[in-house]
Amino acid sequence: MDSKAKSSAGMTTYYVIYVGILAIAALQVVFAYQHTEGAAMLARMLVLAIIQAGLGVMFFMHLRDEKRGLLLALIPATVFVLMMMNVIWSDSFRLIHMRAFPK
Amino acid sequence: MSEVSSHAVQHQAPTGFIRKHVFSLDHKVIGKQYYALALVAVVTGMMLSWLMRIHLVWPNAPIPGLHFLSKAGAPGNVMTPEFYLSLMTMHGTLMVFFVLTNAPFAAFGNYFLPIQIGAEDMAFPRFNMMSFWTTFLAFVVLMAAFFVPDGPPIAGWTAYAPLSAVGGDAGPGEALGQTLWGVSIFIFCIASLLGALNFIATTLDLRAKGMTLMRMPICTWAWFITSCISLLAFAVLMPACLLLILDRVAGTSFFIPSNLVISDRLQPHSGGSPLLWQHLFWFFGHPEVYIAILPAMGIVSHILINSMRKPLLSAKVIIYCMMGIGFMSYMVWGHHMFVSGMNPFSSLAFSFPTLMITIPATLMTLIWLGSLYGSKLRITAASLFALGFLSMFVSGGVSGFFLAQPAIDIYLHATYFVVGHFHMVMGVAAIFGVFAGTYFWFPKMTGHMMSESLGKLHFWGTFIGTYCIFMPFHYLGLAGNVRRYSAFTDDFLVPLIPLHKFITYAALFTGAVQLIFLFNLVYSRFKGAPAPDNPWECTSLEWTMPSPPPFDNFGGKHPVVYHDPYQYGMTNAAGGDYIMQTSPEASPTGD
C-alpha cells in the first residue's frame, strides 16, 4: 500500500523550509520586544504563525503533493469552523465593562 | 504478501463468546451493541421523565420506592426540588448523548453503512470496537452519579456554569456528581471522535465497484455527513469539558466569575466567564442537534422511497440540503444564548443564519411531501413512523421560526415552549426515525419479521401520545410557564396545572405504549416469522444478502453496483417494480 503521493520536495527544499520556519520564529521574538500593543501585535504574531503553519502543512506534511481534493476537503472546513468561533470576542470585551466591583 | 494473509484472517468468524458478542470486531455486532446501549439509556431516561412528570403535578405525593434511588433526594419517597433537577439533568444527558447520538447514528450507521456501500466491515474494526466500549465507559461513569453520596448533578444537560463549575456549594450533586458528568462527556467525545474518523474513512475508501458517491443511499449520505459534523463538533466539547473538569478539580476559574457568592460563601476562585462555557458548549450543542436529526432524515428518506415505490422528486437536492445544514450548523449556535447576556449584536448575527438554515430543512420537507403526492404508499409500521417523523419535524420545526428571532425568543426562551420545540423536532422526530429504522431493518438484523399489527398499534399510540405531551407544552410556554420549576405554586401557574395533569397522563400512556414495542422487539427476535432476504423489495445492498447477514457480509466477494438505489416504479425482468443496485439489467431511467 504505497502512498501515491510522491515527494516532489527533496531534502534541499526541506532545509530551506526549516530555516524559513526558524527565521519566522526568530522574527516573532523580535516583534515581541517592539513596543507594539494589542491588536497590532496580535495580528503580526498570528500572520507569522499562519505562514509558519502553512509552510509546515504544505511542505513538511506533504499536503502540496497530495491530490488537491484533500486540501480542499480539510483546510476550508477547519478554517471555517475556527473562523466561526470569532463571534465570541465581543462578549469577552463586554465582561470588563460589566464588572460590578473593579479591583 | 502479508496483506493477502491478513485478508484471509479477516474472513474467519470468531468462535469464542467474548470475541463474538462482547469485544467483537464485527461492525454488525457493534451496531447491535450500540442499539442495546441506546435502549437501556432510553428506558432509563423515559422512567426519569415519568418521575419528573408525576412530581410536577403531585409535588407532595410519595412515589413508592423512590428512596432507593436517592435517600437524600427523596426523604419519605417525596422528591425534593433539587432531586427533580438531578433527574432532569440525567434525563437530558442520557437522551441527547446516549440515545439521540447513539441510536440513529452509531447503531444503525455501524450496522448498515458498511453493508450499504458494499464493504465487509468498517475501515478500522479495532477502532470501532474501541469507540463502542469507550461510549459504554462514558455511560457507566454517568450512571455512577446515581450512586455517589450526593447524587446526580442538577445543572441540566447543558451544565451551565457557574452552577456546574463551583462545586459542592452549588447544591446536591454538584460535588462529585457534576465531576462524573464532565468526565463522562469527555470520554463520550473521544468515543464519538473515534467513530466519526472510522465512518468517514469507511465511506470514502471501502465502496464497492460502481458505488460512486452519488449512488450511495440517502441514509449512507446522512451518516457520512453526520460523522463529518461530529468530527469537528465534539472537538470543541472536549476542551470545554476539560476546562470544566479543571475548574472543578484543579482550582482554575475559566467559568467562575469574580465576586460570586454561592450558599453565603464567596467563591475562592474567580475571574472567569460563565458565558464562555455557554459559547463553547453551544458551539458543539447546535451541531449536535443535527447529529441527532440528520441520520433520522436519511433513514426516513430511505424508507419513504421504498414505501412509495418511486424515487424522491430529487435525491440530489436532499443530499445537498443535508450538506448545507451540516455546514450551517456551525453558524447558528448563539440562538441558544439570546437570553444569556450575550452581545445583542451577536444575537442579530445568529438570528439571520438560524432563519437561513430553515431553508434547506423546508426544502427537504417539501421534497418528501411532494414525492408522497400521488404515490401508492405501502402502509407498514416503518412507513407510518417515517410519516410520523415528517409530522413531528414539521410541527416541531415551525416553532423554530419563532425561536430564531431574539425578540420572540426572549419571551419564550425560559418557558415550556422551547421544551416542546426541541422535544418534537429533535427528540421525538429522531426517535421516530429510529423506530422506523427498527421496523424496517429488524428482519435483516435478526432474521425474523416484527409483528406489523403490534407495530401499527405502537405507532398510533406513540404518535397520538407524543402530540398530547408536546403540543400543550407550546401553549404552556406561551402562557408563561417557566422551565425547570419542580412544582407550580405561583398564582399565574396554578391555573395551568390541569393541563400539566393531562400531559402527565399522556406521558404515562405513551410510556406504556412503548411496552408494546419492547414486547414486539423481544418476541419477534425469538418467535417472529422467518424473514426473507428482501421482505420490503428494497434496492439497496443490505437486501442482497441473507437475513441475518453472515459474518463477512458478502461472503468474501466484492459486490458490483450498477444503479443508484432509487430504481422503483418500473417493470423488471422478473416482473417486480424495482431493480436492485447490484442487478446488471438496464434501467429505463439510465441511472
Add this chain to the structure above:
Amino acid sequence: MSEASVAVGGHAAGMMEASPFAIPSKKLVMWLFIISDAVTFGAMLFAYGYVRNASPDWPHPFQFSPSIVNVMLMTFILVTSSLTMLIAVNHAKTGNKSMAMRWTYITVALGLVFAALHIREWMGMIGQGVRPFQNPWGASLFGATFFSITGLHLLHVVGGVIALTVVAMRYGRGRYTGDDIEIWGLYWHFVDLVWMFVVPLVYLLNVAR
C-alpha cells in the same frame, strides 16, 4: 496491518471504487484526526483569548532569560525534530529501513529533550508561585491558561514520543510499513504546528518589558 487490509485487497484487484484522495485509509484518518485536534487546540486558544480579554490585569511575566530563551530553544528543538522526522520518512520511502528507524529514534530523542525543557519551564513557573488558581502578578487565570494549553501540548508531545517509538519498533519487525512512519510523521509535524501558535500567543504576547 489487519486493519484496512480488506480495502487493500479489494482496491488492488480493482473490485472497489478508488479512494477519492488516493491515500491509504490510515493516512486519511490521521489527517481527519489532525483537523479535529486542530479545532480542539483552537477552542483552547479561543478560550484563552476570551479570558485574557476579560481580565484587566493580565500579567506579562516572561523574562527574556530564562523563559524566552528556553522557549526559543524548545522551538528550535521541535522544528529540528520535524526535520529529522522528514529524513526518516525519506529513508523509509527509499526502503532504507535501518536509517529510517535511526532517524525516527533521533526524532523521539529530540521530543524527549523538548519535554524535559518543557518540564523545566513548568518547574520555573511553579517555583515563582504560579498555580492554576493564582500567581504573584495579576489575573488568576494566567496560570490556568498557561498550564492547560502548554499541558495539553505536552501531552501531545509525550503521546507522539510513545507512538513514534512503537511505530519504529514495529516497523523494524516488519509489522508496519514505511507508510506508517510517514503517517505518524504527519502527527509529529502537527504537534510542531500547534507549538508555532502556542509560542506567540501564550509566551510572546506576555513578555515582560
